[in-house]
Amino acid sequence: MRIDILTLFPATMSMFFEESILARAQKKGLAEIVLHDLHDYSLTRYGSVDDYPYGGGAGMVMCVEPLANCIEELQSQRRYDEVIYTAPDGQQLSQPLSNTLSLKQNLMILCGHYKGVDERIREHFITMEISIGDYVLSGGELAAAVISDAVVRLIPGVLGDEQSALSDSFQDGLVAPPEYTRPVDFRGWRVPDVLLSGDHKKIAQWRYDQAVERTRQRRPNMLDD
Numbered sequence: 001m002r003i004d005i006l007t008l009f010p011a012t013m014s015m016f017f018e019e020s021i022l023a024r025a026q027k028k029g030l031a032e033i034v035l036h037d038l039h040d041y042s043l044t045r046y047g048s049v050d051d052y053p054y055g056g057g058a059g060m061v062m063c064v065e066p067l068a069n070c071i072e073e074l075q076s077q078r079r080y081d082e083v084i085y086t087a088p089d090g091q092q093l094s095q096p097l098s099n100t101l102s103l104k105q106n107l108m109i110l111c112g113h114y115k116g117v118d119e120r121i122r123e124h125f126i127t128m129e130i131s132i133g134d135y136v137l138s139g140g141e142l143a144a145a146v147i148s149d150a151v152v153r154l155i156p157g158v159l160g161d162e163q164s165a166l167s168d169s170f171q172d173g174l175v176a177p178p179e180y181t182r183p184v185d186f187r188g189w190r191v192p193d194v195l196l197s198g199d200h201k202k203i204a205q206w207r208y209d210q211a212v213e214r215t216r217q218r219r220p221n222m223l224d225d
Ligand code: ADE
Pocket: 086, 087, 088, 112, 130, 131, 132, 133, 134, 135, 136, 137, 138, 139, 140, 143
């Protein structure tokens, strides 16, 4: 999978992709994340890509031409399955949506900033708008990093133990059960005996029961679905 991210802050963003699972996915050749600096597509001498909003009001709007030029240059090089815009009023990112996106070949993610982008970009280029939650960030970069992480880790081979993505919270409609590691006893707080029993059937049943109970307590709406 290739993800092209269009941003005003490529340097800040690059650190998200240089560590851990996303870095490993790129080293293994399973994912390629390419950052594009929108300032490079500026039409002005000063490299600006934003302007005052028509009709007045506070804040700046990202201009249509530099964004269109960047998007079209990339689209002339390969076919994109989705051109995503990160926005608080988009469809909320979820595990099912991450699963769907992880099956794609080429994704483009445009990070909004200031008051957002000229509406004509959304109308004519964007195929999907994604929010990472009902709160407003100062830019779409964190959202693009969250989307990339949630999606890339689901690509087969990215995680060492292929099972572990499948047993994540939300993957089977339940949150994940609790996990423990050594020591067995810390200050008298003991690991549940069943996990030490070696009885795999019992352990699987216990984990399932715990997942159901936790889902009931923490995300009851998931059980309704
Ligand atoms: N840009 C600003 N806030 C955002 C959010 N909650 N999700 C995605 N992009 C955003």
